[in-house]
Each structure stands twice: as C-alpha cells, then as structure tokens.
Amino acid sequence: MKSFRECSAAAWKMSAGVRWRMVVSVLVGLVRIAASLGFVWSSKLLVDIATGNNAMPLKTAIGVFAGILFLQISTFIFSSWWESYTLVKTQNTLRIQLFGHVLRSRWDGRDRFLSGDTVNRLEEDIRVVADLLGSRVPGLVITLLQLVAASAYLLLLAPNLLWVLLILMFAAVFGSKLFFRQLRKLMAAIRARESELQQVMQESLQHRVLVLTLTNVERVLEKFGWLQSEVEDNTRKRLNYNAVSRGLMFLGFQAGHAAAFLWGILGILHGTVTYGTMTAFLQLVGQVQRPIAEFGRQVPAIINALTSIERLMELQELEEEPRQESVRLEKAPEIVVSHLTYSYPGAPEPILKDFSCTFPSGKMSVIAGHTGIGKSTLLRLVMGLLQPSEGSVTLDGIPAGPAIRSNFLYVPQGNSLLSGTIRSNLLLAQPKATDHQMKQALETAAASFVYSLPHGLDTPCGEVGSGLSEGQAQRIAVARALLHPGSVLILDESTSALDAQTEKTLIENLHQKYHGSKTILFISHRPAAMEVADQVIEIKAQDA
DSSP, X not given: OOOHHHHHHHXXXXXXXXXXXXXXXXXXXXXXXXXXXXXXXXXXXXXXXHTTSOOSOHHHHHHHHHHHHHHHHHHHHHHXXXXXXXXXXXXXXXXXXXXXXXHHBOOOSSOXXXXXXXXXXXXXXXXXHHHIIIIIHHHHHHHHHHHHHHHHHHHHHOHHHHHHHHHHHHHHHHHHTTTHHHHHHHHHHHHHHHHHHHHHHHHHHHTHHXXXXXXXXXXXXXXXXXXXXXXXXXXXXXXXHHHHHHHHHHHHHHHHHHHHHHHHHHHHHHTSSOHHHHHHHHHHHHHHHHHHHHHHHHHHHHHHHHHHHHHHHHHHTSOBXXXXXXXXXXXXXXXXXXXXXXXOTTOSSOSEEEEEEEEOTTXXXXXXXXXXXXXXXXXXXXXXXXXXXXEEEEETTEESSGGGGGGEEEEOSSOOOOXXXXXXXXXXXXXXXXXXXXXXXXXXXXXXGGGGSTTGGGOEEOGGGTTSOHHHHHHHHHHHHHHSOOSEEEEESTTTTSOHHHHHHHHHHHHHHHBTTBEEEEEOOOHHHHHHOSEEEEOOGGGO
C-alpha cells in the first residue's frame, strides 16, 4: 500500500491538464461564499428593521436582499454546470493519457495486468480520480474558505459560541474517522474484486461458445457469485464503519445547533441579543457546521480515491517504449539475426539461445519447428516487440525496434479481427485505402468471398471476428496487412484454418505479387508454404 504522500504527489501530477479548471471552480466558490454571507447579513438587517432595531428604509433592504438572492441562484447554476463539464474534461484527459501510456508500454511477452482489470482501472478508477480532482478537491478548498469566512463573521457576533461549536464538531469528526486505515483496506479489497468480476464477465462473454460447450455456465456463475459475495461482505463492513461515523457526525451537528439556539434564547432573555442577531446565529451555525461535516463526509470518498490513485499509479509504472522517429525502409531489407538469446520473465531457461540466421532481401523464408520452440518469439524479436537478452536483430544494419516497426505487414496467429465491419478492419491498416485498393488486397488474400456476402465490405463482424468462419477471418486479416505500407510481410500460422487449395492459392498470390519487393517471413508447417519458399529455417531443440 502506497503512502498518503505518494498518492497525493501522483494526484498532483495527474491534475496537470485541469488545474486551471480547478482554480476557476474555487473562484466561483468564493463568489458563492460571499453571496451566502451577504444573505445572512441581509436577513439580519431585515429582521432588525422589522423589530425597530435598524432605521434603514425597508425597500432598500429588500432590494439588497433580492440582489444577493439572485447572485446566489446564478452562481449556483453556473457552478453546477461548470463542475459537471470539468468532470467530463478531467475524465477524458486522464483516460487518454493513461490509455496511451498502456498502449505504448514495453511488452515483455507477459502482460502484468489482465485486460479486464486494466479496463476496470481505465474506467472506474479514472472516474473516481476525476471526481476527486474535478469536484472534491475544489469543493474541499471552497468548504475550508467557507468555514473560515463564517467563523470570522460568527467571531464578531459571539466569540464564545464559536469556540463551543468548533470543539463539538471537531470532536465528532475526529471520533468518526478513527477507522481511516481499515476503510482504505476494505476499499482496496472491494476494487480488486470488482476488477475480477469485470474480467470474468469480459472473458465469458468473449468466449461464450467455449463456456457453453466446455467450461459450463454454472461453474462460471458459481465463481461470479463467490466474487460478488466477497464484494458484498466487504461493502457491508465498510457501511458499518460509515454508519458509526455518520452517527457521531450527526450527534455533533445536533449538539452544535442546540447550543446556538439556547445561546440566542438566553441572549434575548437578558437583552444582549436582538432578533436579527438570533436569526444570524442560526444561519451562521449551519455555515460553520456544514463545512466541518462536509470534511467528515468526504473522508470515505477520499479513501476510495486514494485506492484508485494507487491502482492508476501501477499503470503509470509500466515502462514505455522509447519514442523514436519512424524510419521508412526504401526496399525489402535483409534481416540478420545474430547470436540471439531471449528468456521470458520468470522462465527457468531461455526459449532461444545463441540463435543465428539470415532472411535474404526480397525472399520468402518459412520458419518451422515444433510447438513452443520459439518461432513466434523470433518474429516478435524481429519486429522489436521484445528485446533480446543477448545478440541482435538488424534490418539492413538498422537495429530492430519501434523506429522501424512501421515497415512490417503483420498477420498474427489466430483470429485478430476487431468488432466493427470488414471495411473498418481493413482501414485499420490504411485509413485512406480506396475501395479498389481493398478489393485488390482481398483478391490477393483469396478473400473475394467478401463481395458475395449480403453487405459486402460493410458486413459486420463481432469481437475476434465472430460471425465469420476462422478461415474467412484469417484471409481478411491477411488482406488487412497487405494494405499497410511496408517492405516486410510477417505471417504467423496465418493459413492454419484454410483448406489445402485455398491455402495454395493465397500463398501463390503472395509469392507472385511480392517476391522480390518484400521480405516475407512465414511460420508454417504446411507443404504449400514450403514448396514456394526460398528457404526453410527450422528452429531445433538444441538452439533453445
């Protein structure tokens, strides 16, 4: 658990893009405070005029009263609008910053956080922190200023009463917040379980067919119910603490109000307090008590926000890849892998050890080897997604890395289509692609079947390509890659779901169109690829 100081420093950094909005919120709050105290003063003035203790003309006093009331209403409306708009801007600012950071973070082959947990942090935790920065922090500053202003006014009218109120209220707040550490632990546990719930929902819906046929719906629901019970139990404990806290706060609030009322009654009885002053007492008591009570009520929200800040700090701690200016290769490069060694974090042995090979410029190379030997790892090292423990990978002498990654046309293993339409998936690789270019790419990828679908390019496909067969999705993924400008085509088992004839057609199309103009790396065990390849590189056990 990170310290309060660390979380506060992180929150300050997160507020960088919205601080001026927070300042505006505080300035508007100052106007509201002035209007509120002006209302107290004008109310006292009207009562004193009515009881003969002030000779000011009544019409003038009513005009002042109405003007202050209008100012109160207008500032209230504007501050409500501004706060809501600030929350949206703060949330959007934080989300795009952190989402971009996560996307740019260095990948070591193992994701530190599950996708559902990451989404939960980017959604719920950012909402909580945005609420803290956009609403609660300015609100607390305004509350503190209101407490100071109301206390100063009450100090002029009845100094002794002010001290009685402050002692009663601060005692109630202190007593109600003895559970701060326990509340924070409970909030952390609740947020962790909520992330797990989101992960279960996300994965179960994404792989619903698997759940229906293999995992069993009841087992999924049993786990889901257990996680919900954990959230309910911790929430109940948190509510118990909050109930005691609010009870103490209410006791202090009522005691203060009663003290002010009796103080005024005794003052009127002895002739030391006017009816107007009594009216001011009762209003000022609320303006002194409310800020103190508000501080107390904000403690659970601040604890919740500290938990969310800590969870977002963990995302911020992900190391970003170095940002480098993109380098465009003018021709198909020669790729040289020299004495390459790579180990996944926590793995006892390297998956590749002192491995060397060369992929000639403009040639098609097939990479073979049994499952788990390191074929996909080699491609990730070539693309600079992973950094070797030892050795190097170069493209025409340029080290593999983010700077030259834009030169790759990549078709990953499995179904990699995103939700949307076939057209939107193709445009991911080349946003300015024309219908003619998309048609050419689909024809090369043996995916002309798209035009026989009822909606053609605008045919919808669900997450991971649901609604299409595995083979259809693979061919569309190949077409998508072909639209991307670049000189290195990488296919990772990209024809595994195709029948022999369709696979042969696709590979022949690729060889005919790109042989000589692109360096092609193809992971495959299939004869169709090996027959047209310029070389077959087999990764063997002794290389690992």
